Amino acid sequence: QVQLVEAGGSLVKPGGSLRLSCAASGFTFSDHYMSWIRQAPGKGLEWISYISSKDNTLYYADSVQGRFTISRDNAKNSLYLEMNSLRAEDTAVYYCARGQYSGSYYDYWGQGTLVTVSS
Amino acid sequence: DIQMTQSPASLSASVGDRVTITCRPGQNIYTYLNWYQQKPRKAPKLLIFAASNLQSGVPSRFSGSGSGTDFTLTISSLQPEDFATYYCQQSYSFPETFGQGTKVEIK
Numbered sequence: 591q592v593q594l595v596e597a598g599g600s601l602v603k604p605g606g607s608l609r610l611s612c613a614a615s616g617f618t619f620s621d622h623y624m625s626w627i628r629q630a631p632g633k634g635l636e637w638i639s640y641i642s643s644k645d646n647t648l649y650y651a652d653s654v655q656g657r658f659t660i661s662r663d664n665a666k667n668s669l670y671l672e673m674n675s676l677r678a679e680d681t682a683v684y685y686c687a688r689g690q691y692s693g694s695y696y697d698y699w700g701q702g703t704l705v706t707v708s709s
Numbered sequence: 710d711i712q713m714t715q716s717p718a719s720l721s722a723s724v725g726d727r728v729t730i731t732c733r734p735g736q737n738i739y740t741y742l743n744w745y746q747q748k749p750r751k752a753p754k755l756l757i758f759a760a761s762n763l764q765s766g767v768p769s770r771f772s773g774s775g776s777g778t779d780f781t782l783t784i785s786s787l788q789p790e791d792f793a794t795y796y797c798q799q800s801y802s803f804p805e806t807f808g809q810g811t812k813v814e815i816k
Contacts, residue, residue, distance in 0.1 A: 625805070634808075635747075635796055637804060650804075652804070685753075693758045694743075695759070696755060697764065699752035699753055699754075
């Protein structure tokens, strides 16, 4: 069955860095685009970054552009999010989500990993 | 960026009620509109994709309609397990954007 498992969330100081990972299983990872979507405590969903399945087309939300970097390793069935210059407003649960090209939607989500930015 | 205006922000309803949630994007997004359900401390779950297509395994009491700038999610007969927060999302252009959510509570 399809599984997405995020890891790497923790407490980090403002200005610090963190790398999240998302391990995919149960499907052909290289057939799907992937995104990171976050949710601040008590708030709604915010899409933050996209990576295409094979040609490394990337998109970022303005809120993270220049600070976060999305990447993937299709050989390892893994998605990553490198986060630098972290701010308090980056505190959120970070979800990885599998995209479907035919229809443009996210049909599977991981359970999320919590990133807390605080001194 | 395409702003997604979802209404109402919250509603109270009883089991068996028909519930309608509206989502209005700030520009024409054709049918690039998806609906998700989220329960507390859980990941979102896809309900409807491309405006009106029911995701596999989702009960048929959920339906979606609309195109362009006016979309609706309908729950035909609310069940206890449907009390949750619902989000619309546009996938027409980047940055992808979500509505602010509609919390469906028990009356």
